[in-house]
Amino acid sequence: MHKILIFAKREYLERVRTKSFIVMTFLIPALALGGFVVPSLVNRGGGGSKHLVVISSDARTGALIREQLLKLSDDQRKGALPQQLQRSLPQIGALTVDVDTNTSDSERASLSEKVNQKQLDGVIVATKEALASKNVPFLTRDVSSFLINSEFERAMNQALRRDLLKSKGLTDQEIENAFQTVDLAAQSPTGLGNPQALFVVVFGMAMIFYIVVLLHGISVMRAVLEEKTSRVMEVLLSTAQAKEMMAGKILGVGAVGLTQIAIWALMVLLPSAAGLIAAADMLKGVISIKVILYFAVFFLLGFALYSTLCAAVGAMVNSDQESQQLQFLVMMPMVISVFIMFNIIQSPGGSLALWASLFPLTAPLIMFLRVALQAPPWWQVAISIGLLVATIYGLVVVCGRIYRVGILMYGKRPTLPEIMKWIRYA
């Protein structure tokens, strides 16, 4: 045990002191922040003004469409859109909407030409025929701005419904009432509110999990490979057992990963004491201490599992190039976990969720998701953790052997039968 700690201490200190640790620790949050903040800043600045024309056989319909479009851009400017939409919709900018009751083909062609020459930004061809065919052409240069275009579509449909209700003799007030929406608020059985925030927090934790395991798993592989190519191993093996080295290395690297996460957490929470309290308040409503504890448990187990696998790969190969081919294979289950994560989040009680949360290679991430989003039966959680611990122990022993024999045999990459033989070597 003492030797494991010596190995862990060396691994930890040497890693935390490296430039790449410092760079990664500060660069990743900076990039993540940049990924969220910069686009929305850029969007906010953009937009400008837009000039649209609505071609409509009927002046009243045209006016209603105009009214709804202007309301959309007004609401966005005032921040009165539904929260989700307000955040995701790019800036539309100031709108000018003209109504044109000339439905002739020549008028349409001339407007289309104006759009082409950037004198106009869009033409909505809401003629009787177009409405009857349920397909209204929208002539625009921005055909790919599907977020804005689909909001225009929604606004037009609203206008058409209002038009219909109006023609049935309803008053404006009655129409307004008919369009009032009522929210359906999902709540988890654990009694935690704000499911959207829960989703965001859990998703964020899962991504941190993924990034840290990926980052450090590969660095474990590198470290083992370096020990092997620099031939330090032989001296180390003359003082300690391969499995002690392995366990120490994994503990040390795990501690580095936790340090990194702790620094990230502090970077988020520390900017002000008020921020800290606010964050604690916000998190209290969203996730429980239990979820945080489970995060720690599954993070450590997942980390140990993947580090061990990576160490074994490092012991088997002879060069960085070879290790890159294999590290992809080792990381595959992790990548698959992230892919199926979306499915699991949609149905945390499904059979895919059940099996993926028991299978040791996907369990760390998937079982954590289930524990956070749903309350799976305790025995499933217990089996999952039990299988993980058993797998890790088995892997440490097996990989320790590959480690020891692999590092003493240089040269060509071993074949699978050779590796099986190494595992049996005394």
Place this chain on the structure above:
Amino acid sequence: MYTIEMDQVNKSYDHFVAVDNLSFNIEQGSVFGLLGPNGAGKTSSIRMMIGITAPDSGAIRVFGKPFERKCLQKIGYLPEERGLYKKMKMLDQLIFLGELHGMTSGNARQQAIEWCGRLEISEKLNNKVEELSKGMQQKIQFIAALLHDPDFIIMDEPFAGLDPVNADLLKDVLLDMKKKGKTILFSTHRMDQVEKLCDAICLINRGKAVLQGNLKQVKAAHGKDSVQIAYEGDGAFLQKNPSVRSYNDYGNYVEVQLAKGADPQKLLRLATQHARIDRFELAEPSLEAIFKDVVGKTDA
């Protein structure tokens, strides 16, 4: 009392027999030479002594007891394949290795600083290993093997890659260790380098011991049938000469093994007819000559 007892030890990797029924003992306080060409099984034997690998059959006793991991704290090992953490500072590295051998970190630091002074590398204590020359890295590895004051020191090719001055420096340190009663095992294929240091030897070839025992006795048993000749001119007289059993040309001189009952005077007379003789010396055979002699016989 023996530091190491190897008793009919065997080890094979796949179909390759690395160590074949090898037995020898290393007396406590002696300098023992484990000698043989590359691939003879020297490193395989050492790895079994310190538990990196286990023998397929046979027994190994260390400090008089069957091998247990605890005794590793009393063994210092300089492997043939030198290796250190490249990015780690030299002093940190020595402390780390000292701790692994059971030292406290404070004690390891103190000893490391002392040793570095003795081997004249003090000014590099805080340099990373990758910034040091090959020779300095060798010295660090050497210190790492001795830092914890082991009772049994294993040196696998200790002088490989060292200049003569530094080789002498390390040799002096080792002789000093011997005086303190430590047991030292030299493993090398450069027999000339350790010949003068060893009390006893075991010559191995293809995993088998071909010759072993006290160095003086080994040499005496091979008699004074060796002649060293330094000459200028035509060396053809050595070929197809009935009094020459075999010879090794070392460039500056040749070492000749005389045939049984051959008269060295006759060889000298013959030699003077063909070449200018600078030196003609009847000598104890060198270990290398003995080795080639013995291996030649066993291979035949």
